[in-house]
Each structure stands twice: as C-alpha cells, then as structure tokens.
Amino acid sequence: MALQDAQRAISIVRYNAARYGIDPNKIGVMGFSAGGNLAVLSSTAFNKRSYAPIDRIDQISSRPDFAIPVYPGHMTMEHKNKTPKAVAAQELNTDIEISTEIPPTLLIHAKDDPVDPVHYSEVYARELKKAGVSVDLIIYPTGGHAFGVKKQGKATDRWTDDALAWLRAIKML
Template sequence: MIRFVIVLALVLSTTQCIAEVTQLSPERISLWNGNAPNGDGTFEKDDAWLTLHRPEKPNGIAVVICPGGGYGGLVTGPEGHGIAKWLNQHGITGLVLEYRLPKGRPYVPLLDAQRAIQTARANGKQWKINPEKIGIMGFSAGGHLASTAVTHFDHGRQESKNPIERQTSRPDFAILVYPVITMDQSTHGGSRRNLLGENPTDELINLFSNEKQVTKQSSPTFLAHALDDTVVTSSNSQAFYKALQSHDVPTEFLELPSGGHGLNGYQGPMWDAWQMQSLQWLTTLME
C-alpha cells in the first residue's frame, strides 16, 4: 500500500501520544572483539559497535538501527541514539549500529549488520528480545545497508561452537527512511563511491543494487521518502517497493509530499508521520 500524505499538520507526534517510559542505561558492545572480517578472507584490527538501548518494560521487539552518512561517516545522533530512545518509549529495544566505513570494501558494512542481528538473537533471553521479532532500520546510506541485509542473508553456521554464528542473519522486518537502494545511475554518488570504489564492475553494481536482489524470502519492509528529496531521489524507495510487491513480500510505502533529505532536520509533521505510520505497520505485522 502506498500512502500519500497531503495534510500532515494534523498528525500528532507519536512521542506526544504516549507517556514517557523509563529507559535502562545504554550498553556499548563490541561485535568483533577487535578482529573484524573484510569479506575476502582477511581480517583487520578494527571493530564495529552496538549500543543497546533497553526500555524498562520491553515488548520483545528489537530494531538494529543503521545511521546514514553516505558511507563516509555516521549520523549517530538523530539517526541513531535519538531513534533508539523513541523506540524505547514504545517498549521496543533499540540497537544502534556503528558499522565500519567501507572505503571501497562493500562487504564490510554488511558483515557488521549481519553480526548485529545475530548478536541480538543470541542474546534474546538476556535482553528480553523475541528472536523472531528482530528487525533493521536505516536512514539514507544506512537505509542501503538495511536493504542489503534484507536481500543478502544466510541462516547461520549450525556447526559453529559460537552461539552468535549459529543464528540466522535475516531480519524479521525492515523500516527504511529516505534510503539509498540502487547503485545504478539514480543512486547517491558519494554513497556509491565510498561503498564500491571509483570504478566498480557491473557485477558489483548489480549485486548491491538491492531492488534487483529481492526474492520472496526478503523481509517485510516499510519505506518512507519525501518526493522532493533531491539528494537521494524517491525513485530508490519506489523501485524497492515495486520489487517487494512483485515477489509478494508484505510492504508499505509512505510517500511524503515535502521535507527533502532528512525531513526538515528530523522534526515536524513529516518526521512525525513516518514514525507514527511505521509503528502502526509494525504493530500489525507483529500480531
């Protein structure tokens, strides 16, 4: 279903419609213990980090949050920890992912996102998370990473002695806000250069053009995008939405009439609209 918002002044902020829920102290967790894979059989002395934001009364749903930044930086404030605190107000556990920047190594962020999902599943009982209700959310280039997790995943290595590695890396759902989706000509140029390098092969471009990688096993997805976004055009979300529809994957696309990239600086009726409607969609999906 595509929803086109015409009058958003009447939409109340979701944070104004619910009493504030006390949050537990955040916890920052290493994903690789300083020995991170590059995706080509080599490793580096680096790490990715997951900050666990837990509500006082969790409802079992958890979301790995991928901030944007064009794959050249991380907007961890408004597109990370701020989102986790908002989710906590609705009983949802937020996990802010500080993924490694690719620098032309396209598998690096994906490995981090997959590891984050697997880590959440492996710690489900301890963190009061339902392992079948773990999703991923992303903004801009972080939206590309989240959509990559939706279309590129495995079901874990059952023979591994490591309980994290035994978990599936498939997200149970995804919420993508003004995401980069394709690596074709309509992509965000900076994100593509940072992820794939200066002269990527056609094979690599195709592999990370996620509208071309959708299957019937891809995760149910909610998308939100402003029609006047000139940084990352809404055709990205439109292409992913159509691909999901064509494979009968549950999906919803909220087209916003204005707000540009970042939706007026992460505030106002456009920002409130995607938050409210994504929560409605997620509640129905998780029933």
C-alpha cells in the same frame, strides 16, 4: 564492512534474546539514507554471510524479521552508471538480490528528497511486490532529506507514528 557488522549484530541480538528479554522473532533493521541501503542489504543478503564465520553465533540467522529503510540511497543502477539510459531505466542496484524470503518492509521517503530520489524507494517497492514480499511505501509530499532527524512542521513529522502503526499491523509490537 557495514554489512558484516549488521549481520553479526542481528545474530548476536538473536543469540542473546532470552538474556536481553526480547522475542528472537521480532528483530528488525532500520536505517536512513546510506543506512537505509544497509537496512535493505541486511534484509536481502542474509542467506550468505559477508565474512567467514568465527563462532557459534554465526550459525544463528541474521535475517531480520522486518525492515524499515527510510530514504534509502544507492538503490538503482544510476549511482553506478550515470548514463542517460541507466537513469531512465531506473533498474534496481544489482547488489540487491530479491527473493521471496525478504522480511516485511516499510519504505519511507519524501517526494522532494534532493539527495536520494523518491524513485529509489519506488523501484525497490516494485521489485518486492513482484516477488510477493509484503511491502508498504509511504511517500510524503514534502520533507526533503534527513527528515528523520527533527520535526519540520511538515507531513514527514508523523513518520514515527506511521512506522509504529505499521509495526503494530505486522504484529511486531
């Protein structure tokens, strides 16, 4: 259901871009934790609607022009299969399809995240690089989980500045 909402929302925004006064080629996704996973799915599953099209808006692309998953969850197979082999392999979740069409991606994570381990972002970044997708990975030494909510006097306090700098670098701002 969440992916349906995300796909539809991107298409609605793109369809109404002129009305909203925005560039239809500068629409992105960002999410945190489970929402980070949704940002990943939105930026990888755009070629196939997760619902039956209902109107002409659904003919408009739902591919985001950039993605910023912040401490994304459920990125590897270990959340589905908790065997030692699955944990050790650190394989990308099979729900995530890698292609060369994935938009530029900025992953942000804290090394000491106790909820969504940093290797979730590392594994995804590795797979994107292998596919030739533009990807940047920022790993802060401390910050834990949910650092996007408030400043903590840690390196993660600069995540918004780092994200803005990246958006400027890829010419989205």
